[in-house]
Amino acid sequence: AQTVTQSQPEMSVQEAETVTLSCTYDTSESNYYLFWYKQPPSRQMILVIRQEAYKQQNATENRFSVNFQKAAKSFSLKISDSQLGDTAMYFCAFMRGFGNEKLTFGTGTRLTIIP
């Protein structure tokens, strides 16, 4: 069974700084997808970034980028030029490949951006 581990329950960083959230996963699958989701106080889940395991290139979305290390089963999220609106819970998620797409989340990292 796949597991997703986020080892940082809470983090804080000054506004405009860069922060990296860690995520590791365990699976025997070769085809899968990885996601980072943001959950602000409204509790709405917002997709931050998505990575397909077969792609070696790291995904990037504006200030958000990932460091995907497939051999190490690591999927960290880097937030550059952090903003107050980035304050939220961040969840890493793993989804198995086509045919049995079980979607599993980590326990989350609470990120606070300090003005």
Added chain:
Amino acid sequence: SQTIHQWPATLVQPVGSPLSLECTVEGTSNPNLYWYRQAAGRGLQLLFYSIGIDQISSEVPQNLSASRPQDRQFILSSKKLLLSDSGFYLCAWTLPGGAALGFGPGTRLTVL
């Protein structure tokens, strides 16, 4: 574009009463559907997921059940609620292959 509806938004129920939460996806066909529960300040616990009608996998063997009466409809039910069923329930969908993923707005359930 795809849209996911989830209702009710808030629910207060007495212990021992039944439960029915509904989730409907629009703008796509044959989605994968998921039910999660989130305790306050905690992570998302996968309850059920379905990759098709009559294909529902249970992750947590509790007093909850799920059904998929139509391709784009996913229902979470209970015959008798427990205090421990209180929480925030989220419905999610993906396309086969993970090409897209979205969440409903959630249902806040309080069992008294």
